[in-house]
Amino acid sequence: MLAVAYGVLAGHHGGVPTARERVRAELTAEITDAARRQLAEVGAAALSLRAVARELGMASSALYRYFPSRDDLLTRLIIDGYDALGEAAEKADDPSAPPQERWVAICRAVRGWAKEHPHEYALLYGSPVPGYQAPQDTVPAATRVGVLLGTVLGDAARAGLLPETSGGRDATLISDDAVAALGGEHPAIDEEVRVRALLAWSAIYGTVSFELFGHFVGSVEDADRYFDRAMTALAHLLGLGRERSGP
Amino acid sequence: MLAVAYGVLAGHHGGVPTARERVRAELTAEITDAARRQLAEVGAAALSLRAVARELGMASSALYRYFPSRDDLLTRLIIDGYDALGEAAEKADDPSAPPQERWVAICRAVRGWAKEHPHEYALLYGSPVPGYQAPQDTVPAATRVGVLLGTVLGDAARAGLLPETSGGRDATLISDDAVAALGGEHPAIDEEVRVRALLAWSAIYGTVSFELFGHFVGSVEDADRYFDRAMTALAHLLGLGRERSGP
DNA sequence: GTCTATAAATCGATAGAC
DNA sequence: GTCTATCGATTTATAGAC
Numbered sequence: 001m002l003a004v005a006y007g008v009l010a011g012h013h014g015g016v017p018t019a020r021e022r023v024r025a026e027l028t029a030e031i032t033d034a035a036r037r038q039l040a041e042v043g044a045a046a047l048s049l050r051a052v053a054r055e056l057g058m059a060s061s062a063l064y065r066y067f068p069s070r071d072d073l074l075t076r077l078i079i080d081g082y083d084a085l086g087e088a089a090e091k092a093d094d095p096s097a098p099p100q101e102r103w104v105a106i107c108r109a110v111r112g113w114a115k116e117h118p119h120e121y122a123l124l125y126g127s128p129v130p131g132y133q134a135p136q137d138t139v140p141a142a143t144r145v146g147v148l149l150g151t152v153l154g155d156a157a158r159a160g161l162l163p164e165t166s167g168g169r170d171a172t173l174i175s176d177d178a179v180a181a182l183g184g185e186h187p188a189i190d191e192e193v194r195v196r197a198l199l200a201w202s203a204i205y206g207t208v209s210f211e212l213f214g215h216f217v218g219s220v221e222d223a224d225r226y227f228d229r230a231m232t233a234l235a236h237l238l239g240l241g242r243e244r245s246g247p
Numbered sequence: 248m249l250a251v252a253y254g255v256l257a258g259h260h261g262g263v264p265t266a267r268e269r270v271r272a273e274l275t276a277e278i279t280d281a282a283r284r285q286l287a288e289v290g291a292a293a294l295s296l297r298a299v300a301r302e303l304g305m306a307s308s309a310l311y312r313y314f315p316s317r318d319d320l321l322t323r324l325i326i327d328g329y330d331a332l333g334e335a336a337e338k339a340d341d342p343s344a345p346p347q348e349r350w351v352a353i354c355r356a357v358r359g360w361a362k363e364h365p366h367e368y369a370l371l372y373g374s375p376v377p378g379y380q381a382p383q384d385t386v387p388a389a390t391r392v393g394v395l396l397g398t399v400l401g402d403a404a405r406a407g408l409l410p411e412t413s414g415g416r417d418a419t420l421i422s423d424d425a426v427a428a429l430g431g432e433h434p435a436i437d438e439e440v441r442v443r444a445l446l447a448w449s450a451i452y453g454t455v456s457f458e459l460f461g462h463f464v465g466s467v468e469d470a471d472r473y474f475d476r477a478m479t480a481l482a483h484l485l486g487l488g489r490e491r492s493g494p
Numbered sequence: 495g496t497c498t499a500t501a502a503a504t505c506g507a508t509a510g511a512c
Numbered sequence: 513g514t515c516t517a518t519c520g521a522t523t524t525a526t527a528g529a530c
Contacts, residue, residue, distance in 0.1 A: 024513095043377030045292035048505060061508075062514050070506070126374030128460055130290035139465070146466075173473055178466035192480075198466065199450060199477040205462075206453020207446065213375055215452075218386070219393075219425035219445065226420055230446040233439075237484045295523060308526075309496050317524075 028066050030056060032080065035073055040119040044129045047074065071132055074123075078134065079141045081120040086144025088113040093148060099156035100232075100241030106148060107204050107231040114208045121212060125205060146201055147181045153197050154183030156240055163239045165192040174198070193238070200234045207231075275313050277303060279327065282320055287366040291376045294321065318379055321370075325381065326388045328367040333391025335360040340395060346403035347479075347488030353395060354451050354478040361455045368459060372452060393448055394428045400444050401430025403487055410486045412439040421445070440485070447481045454478075 017025070034055045038047055049070050053060040067073040092109030093102055114121040123129075124142075156162045164187070174182070174194050182197050183189045207230055210216050211223055220226045235241055264272070281302045286294055296317050300307040314320040339356030340349055361368040370376075371389075403409045411434070421429070421441050429444050430436045454477055457463050458470055467473045482488055 041377070043292055043374065045290055046377060046505095049507090050505065059515055060506085061516085064507075065513055122374035125456075125460070125462070127290065127369040130288070130293060134461075142462075173467070173469050173476070175466055175468050181466075192476075195473065195476045196480050198473070199454065199480055202453035202457050202477070203446060203450035204453070205457060206449035206451070209372075209456065210449050210452060213372070214381075215372070215389075219422055219428075220420070221422050222420050226442065226445070229420070229439075229442045230449070233443050233446055233484065237480065293523095296525090297523065306497055307524085308498090311525075312495055 024066075031063065031066055031073075032076055035077060036120065039077065039123060043119070044074065044077075044123045044126075049073065074129065074132055075135060075137065077120070078123060078138050081117070081124050082138065082141035082144065084117070084120070085110065085113050085124070086141060086148070089145050089148050093152070095155070098241065099152055099159070099161055100235045102152045103149075103235045103238075103240055104228065104231050106145075106152065107234075108227075110145060110204060111208050111211075111227055114212055118212050121208070125209060126213070143181065149201055150182040150197065152240075153189065153193070153238070154186065157183055157186040157188040157193075160188070161240070162188040162193065164188050165190060165239075196238050200238055203234055204231070271313075278310065278313055278320075279323055282324055283367065286324065286370060290366070291321065291324075291370045291373075296320065321376065321379055322382060322384065324367070325370060325385050328364070328371050329385065329388035329391065331364070331367070332357065332360050332371070333388060333395070336392050336395050340399070342402070345488065346399055346406070346408055347482045349399045349402075350396075350482045350485075350487055351475065351478050353392075353399070354481075355474075357392060357451060358455050358458075358474055361459055365459050368455070372456060373460070390428065396448055397429040397444065399487075400436065400440070400485070401433065404430055404433045404435040404440075407435070408487070409435040409440065411435050412437060412486075443485050447485055450481055451478070 031052060034052045035047065038051050038055070042048075042051075047070070049063050049067070050060040052073075053063050063073075067076065089106050089109045092105045094105065095102070097105070153162070173191060178198070179185070179194065182194045207227065211220070211227075216223060216226075278299060281299045282294065285298050285302065289295075289298075294317070296310050296314070297307040299320075300310050310320075314323070336353050336356045339352045341352065342349070344352070400409070420438060425445070426432070426441065429441045454474065458467070458474075463470060463473075
């Protein structure tokens with residue numbers, strides 16, 4: 001009888017959260033916050049449960065009641081990170097704006113979030129953490145930005161703003177799931193357009209990562225303006241709009 | 248007198264290497280080889296001198312005669328990696344070929360090296376190693392691929408193959424060093440072309456990293472063909488040549 | 495230059511008292 | 513759910529014999 005009550009209190013009901021549940025959620029948040037701070041100091045590979053516990057003044061063993069292992073804590077951080085990035089990108093999107101403006105706004109939001117959370121960004125998009133295998137749970141959050149960019153592409157196609165290319169259909173190149181994300185089926189979105197969309201997303205990622213990981217040092221003097229110019233060139237590659245011709 | 252002789256033997260003369268120097272060079276190579284193997288197992292952040300020593304059957308303290316610290320070993324691996332990648336790219340370049348062919352050949356070489364040495368690639372271009380600061384020694388090796396791509400751009404411009412754009416001159420956007428690398432001064436290479444060249448290099452890097460770090464899983468079915476198509480689209484963005492029109 | 499031995503830390507994970 | 517205590521491992525780096 002008591003065991004049943006505990007099971008219910010642990011979150012298997014749909015009602016208002018109990019005091020116990022609120023406390024647990026709060027402490028869980030404190031743990032992930034401390035873990036994010038530690039991430040910034042030592043990186044994902046060296047993230048340790050014990051150091052998190054030390055920072056919170058707890059015994060390390062107490063953390064195992066919240067996260068069964070170090071990898072589970074890492075998974076939580078990864079999912080939270082993808083969701084935060086995805087939300088930042090979605091909030092920056094105004095679906096009523098012209099496609100090229102939407103495109104640049106989303107790119108700026110991605111870069112902005114990355115610069116505000118460089119270590120979380122590195123966790124998501126940097127070198128894989130050795131010995132860590134991401135579970136399937138991370139997939140939905142991980143695809144949010146890509147899906148959003150695909151939506152812009154699809155909307156542009158439906159509005160007739162996407163010039164048709166001649167890439168033809170090539171069913172073996174990009175998976176059906178990715179086709180759905182990249183604007184769905186539409187006459188103006190052929191394989192060539194999809195390739196360019198995926199290339200564009202790779203280029204955003206490459207540009208942000210180059211800057212964050214220090215590979216632009218000594219080459220790019222004004223990163224903000226370079227980024228805007230580069231993203232506009234990308235939109236042009238996609239055929240999302242005419243390029244500004246003046247300086 | 249003996250101290251002077253040792254200084255000489257340690258490599259400060261210009262003659263034929265002594266037996267002692269050869270042995271030292273050979274063992275140094277064995278150490279870096281073992282370190283590269285360990286890199287593949289545990290990643291750069293967890294690379295340990297002791298594990299390297301264990302693999303070689305040496306005492307860990309003996310390694311300190313070759314590398315004064317773990318960071319010095321890491322620096323050696325990084326420089327070697329950049330040089331190996333740069334050499335692979337340079338070997339793939341045929342300066343007498345048309346620019347677009349050169350471009351795609353170099354891109355393929357970069358991807359090929361990255362797929363053969365994924366952990367070294369991650370060391371060079373993945374998340375920065377926490378607590379490690381790359382010394383200036385790494386810069387010349389690090390810029391080899393970028394300089395090579397810039398050479399292709401410059402040659403194309405001198406051959407009149409690069410259509411002029413209207414980006415104008417913007418002296419504060421890209422540094423003088425980078426301008427020199429990106430084909431040098433030429434009427435056909437204005438700021439817009441340079442921005443696109445840097446964007447193109449970022450896009451290559453982003454594409455290779457996305458594939459290597461697992462972000463294409465579930466989206467790209469045939470990575471080889473996708474890569475070729477994407478790199479051709481990139482060359483088109485640069486104006487390096489007409490795009491193939493057929494399937 | 496290589497070895498043994500050691501100092502002074504770190505870690506993940508678990509057992510069991512309360 | 514939190515604690516102490518512990519197991520069994522890891523690491524960088526140094527001291528000193530040979």
